[in-house]
Amino acid sequence: MDVRxxxxxxxxxxxxxYGPAGGWPCILGHGFPYDVEAxxxxxxxxxxxxxxxxxxxxRGYGPTRxxxxxxxxxxxxxxxxxxxxxxxxxxxxxxxxxxxxxxxxRAACVVAALWPERVTxxxxxxxxxxxxxxxxxxxxxxxxxxxxxxQYYFHSERGRRGLAQDRRGIARLLWRMWSPxxxxxxxxFVRSAAAFDNPDFVDVVIHSYRHRYGLVPGDPAVADIxxxxxxxxxxxxxxxxIDGDADGVGGLTxxxxxxxxGPHEHRVFAGAGHNLPQxxxxxxxxxxLNARKLAG
Numbered sequence: 482m483d484v485r486x487x488x489x490x491x492x493x494x495x496x497x498x499y500g501p502a503g504g505w506p507c508i509l510g511h512g513f514p515y516d517v518e519a520x521x522x523x524x525x526x527x528x529x530x531x532x533x534x535x536x537x538x539x540r541g542y543g544p545t546r547x548x549x550x551x552x553x554x555x556x557x558x559x560x561x562x563x564x565x566x567x568x569x570x571x572x573x574x575x576x577x578x579x580x581x582x583x584x585x586x587r588a589a590c591v592v593a594a595l596w597p598e599r600v601t602x603x604x605x606x607x608x609x610x611x612x613x614x615x616x617x618x619x620x621x622x623x624x625x626x627x628x629x630x631x632q633y634y635f636h637s638e639r640g641r642r643g644l645a646q647d648r649r650g651i652a653r654l655l656w657r658m659w660s661p662x663x664x665x666x667x668x669x670f671v672r673s674a675a676a677f678d679n680p681d682f683v684d685v686v687i688h689s690y691r692h693r694y695g696l697v698p699g700d701p702a703v704a705d706i707x708x709x710x711x712x713x714x715x716x717x718x719x720x721x722x723i724d725g726d727a728d729g730v731g732g733l734t735x736x737x738x739x740x741x742x743g744p745h746e747h748r749v750f751a752g753a754g755h756n757l758p759q760x761x762x763x764x765x766x767x768x769x770l771n772a773r774k775l776a777g
Contacts, residue, residue: 482525486544490567491552491702495544496537500528505601506577507532507769510565510585512606513686514652515756516542516676518669519582522762527769535572539584540564541685543676554681556584556689557699558612559706562591569599578773580765582606582723582757584689594714595706601718602772604765606757608722608734608747611710617694628730631655635690644686648677659729660754719744719776721768725753725760744775 486495497517507527511519517536524534538545541556565588569577578601579589587610593603594611620626631651634640644651653670656663676682691697699707720741724733726749735747748768750761758765 484544487568487571488548489571490564491548492540492564492567493546493548494537494564494568494571495546496535496568497524499524499534499536500532502533504528504531504533505773506535506574508535508537508565508569508574508577508579508589509758510537510579510581510588511539511542512581512583512585512756513689514648514655514677515583515759516673518673519756519759520762521759523758523766523769526763526766530766530770532578532769535568535574535577537568538676539588541681542679545679547681553700553702554684554688555692555700555703556685556687557692557703557707558587558591559703559710560700561588562595562710563703563706564588565592566596566599575599576601578602578604578769578776580604580758580769580772583610583755586610587612590716591706591710593716593718593720595709597716597718602776603716603718603720604768604772605720605722606755607724607731608737609716609740611713612693613711613713614693614695614707615711625732632690632694635687636694636696641683641687645683648682649674652677655730656756660725660727660756660760661729662727662752663754663756663760713740715740715742717743719772721745721772721775722747723750723757723765723768724748725750725755725757727752728755730755746771746775
């Protein structure tokens with residue numbers, strides 16, 4: 482495993498690379514509030530199966546940095562998808578198996594939906610992970626609204642200040658709430674928490690959770706991508722979607738099946754919470770390998 486960086490679009494993207502340089506390409510994305518440690522066990526399993534695995538720190542996390550001070554610190558879905566495509570271009574990867582959950586899964590879904598020619602197969606935690614911002618203000622069931630407390634907190638300046646003052650405290654609480662069966666220790670948390678010290682972390686996170694509700698404008702540079710996503714495009718590439726049945730922030734997503742128009746399987750990891758690849762690394766790696774086979 483090597484830690485490297487490359488200029489890609491508006492970022493200098495830091496990433497871990499596992500496996501042979503000539504292996505079949507696989508890019509895996511982490512979520513909020515996690516980092517590349519989510520794949521510390523799953524990625525070597527895929528490397529052993531012949532994959533060249535790329536695990537980047539997303540914008541606002543770890544050693545990844547914006548190249549210019551005036552680039553908007555956007556956390557919107559279009560920016561995440563554009564970052565992933567730019568990374569593929571920078572590394573000379575024409576097509577890859579893409580996987581992820583939460584923010585990283587959203588980036589993978591964006592690329593799979595809009596640029597399917599770049600995707601061999603998709604593994605997506607929480608299934609169809611593209612936001613329908615036009616309907617974001619429609620009320621959800623009470624239990625779902627309660628689970629989203631942190632999003633509403635981040636809509637306020639009190640929430641911004643709270644995240645800036647105690648980003649690790651908020652992240653630790655969310656880990657426990659979202660993965661109630663995962664007995665992670667403090668050392669495991671600390672390894673990921675270092676990624677939240679990125680100077681752009683707070684700005685990117687706050688923008689993400691405000692933009693998805695239509696409360697703030699997006700980055701004009703990715704407005705065309707956001708417009709395309711507003712049409713809720715289906716995903717036609719071969720896909721395996723996954724839920725954890727103990728996920729404390731999202732329910733089961735079997736109702737998303739109609740959004741996958743190509744070969745598609747849905748799996749439920751029993752006893753798993755939100756951080757699927759770190760809680761179930763062998764099952765996650767198996768899903769990636771099976772998705773590649775699904776693609777023929």
